Amino acid sequence: MSYCALRQRHFKLGLTKLNETRHRLDLCQNPLIKSIHWNEIYCDVYLKHHQIQSSTSTSTLSSLLSTSVAKKFKKMEIKISSLKIIDQQTVQLNSNYIQLNSQFCRTIIDFLLAQPQGYYNYEQDEKIPQAKDKQLEMYLYGLENNNNQIQQADLLIYELFNKYIHILKENIEKQETDLQNLSVTKENILSRDYNELASICDDYLRRFENNEDENNLLTNLFNGDHGNKIAELIVKSVLLSMKYGSNEGIKRFSRLLQIVDLYPKTMDLIADKLQEIPCWMFF
CATH class of the missing domain: 1.20.1050 (Glutathione S-transferase Yfyf (Class Pi); Chain A, domain 2)
Structure with a gap:
C-alpha cells in the first residue's frame, strides 16, 4: 500500500480503496486471496488516477504503463486462474478482476486508436528504465517471455482485444460453472x-x-x-x-x-x- 499510495503520491485514492477493502483484508486468512486483494487495490488506484489525468488532458500511454500496472494485471491473472470459486468473497474477487481488466484493455486500445505511435514512443523513450519496457508484451505473453515485441498499433489492438475476450469468457464460464453448486x-x-x-x-x-x-x-x-x-x-x-x-x-x-x-x-x-x-x- 505504501508503494502504491505514498511513493507514487496517490494517497487519497489509495486510502479510499483501502477503506473499501479493509474489512475483507482484516478477516482474510488465505494468502492467495489477500494477495489478489492487494493487486486489485494497486490496479484500481492507478486506473482511477489515469482517469483523473485523462479528464485534464495530462495523461499519456507512458504515464500509465510506466507504473508497471500491466505487469500487475498479468500477476493478477495468474493468481485468479488458481482461485477456486467457493463463496461470495471469491465470486466478487473474480468479478472485480473481470471489470478492472476490462477497464485496462479499453484504456490501452482507445489510446492506440487515438495515438497509433503511442506504444512505439513509449518503448523508444530513454527516460523509461529497462525494467519497465515491454509492458504490453508481458501482459500478453507472460512475465518471462521477453522475446516477442509488437509495436504496430493494429497488431497490438488485435492481440489485446483477443487476450481480453479470452480472459473474460474463461472467467465468466468458470464462475458460471462453480456457482451452480453454491448458495450465493x-x-x-x-x-x-x-x-x-x-x-x-x-x-x-x-x-x-x-x-x-x-x-x-x-x-x-x-x-x-x-x-x-x-x-x-x-x-x-x-x-x-x-x-x-x-x-x-x-x-x-x-x-x-x-x-x-x-x-x-x-x-x-x-x-x-x-x-x-x-x-x-x-x-
Whole structure:
C-alpha cells in the first residue's frame, strides 16, 4: 500500500480503496486471496488516477504503463486462474478482476486508436528504465517471455482485444460453472459480467461499422469470419445477461436485430438462446 499510495503520491485514492477493502483484508486468512486483494487495490488506484489525468488532458500511454500496472494485471491473472470459486468473497474477487481488466484493455486500445505511435514512443523513450519496457508484451505473453515485441498499433489492438475476450469468457464460464453448486446470489454477478463482455465487443464493432476508425486499425479485428464470431459473441452475451435478469441486457436487445441484419448467421443462435429467457422480460 505504501508503494502504491505514498511513493507514487496517490494517497487519497489509495486510502479510499483501502477503506473499501479493509474489512475483507482484516478477516482474510488465505494468502492467495489477500494477495489478489492487494493487486486489485494497486490496479484500481492507478486506473482511477489515469482517469483523473485523462479528464485534464495530462495523461499519456507512458504515464500509465510506466507504473508497471500491466505487469500487475498479468500477476493478477495468474493468481485468479488458481482461485477456486467457493463463496461470495471469491465470486466478487473474480468479478472485480473481470471489470478492472476490462477497464485496462479499453484504456490501452482507445489510446492506440487515438495515438497509433503511442506504444512505439513509449518503448523508444530513454527516460523509461529497462525494467519497465515491454509492458504490453508481458501482459500478453507472460512475465518471462521477453522475446516477442509488437509495436504496430493494429497488431497490438488485435492481440489485446483477443487476450481480453479470452480472459473474460474463461472467467465468466468458470464462475458460471462453480456457482451452480453454491448458495450465493449469482444473477447480479453473471448478468454484469456478460454485459461487460457484450459491451466491449459491441463498442468496437460499432466503431468499425460506423467508419470511426480513421487509421483502419480495427480492420484485422473485424474482417472476414472474425467479425462473424464477435457478432455471435455479442448476441450470446446479451441473451445470457437477460437469462440472469439483466435490465441492461433488455436495453441491448434491439441492437441484436441490427446485428442479425448485418450478420445473418447469428439468427440461429438467437432462436436457440431465446428459449432460455423468461418471457416476461420482453414485456
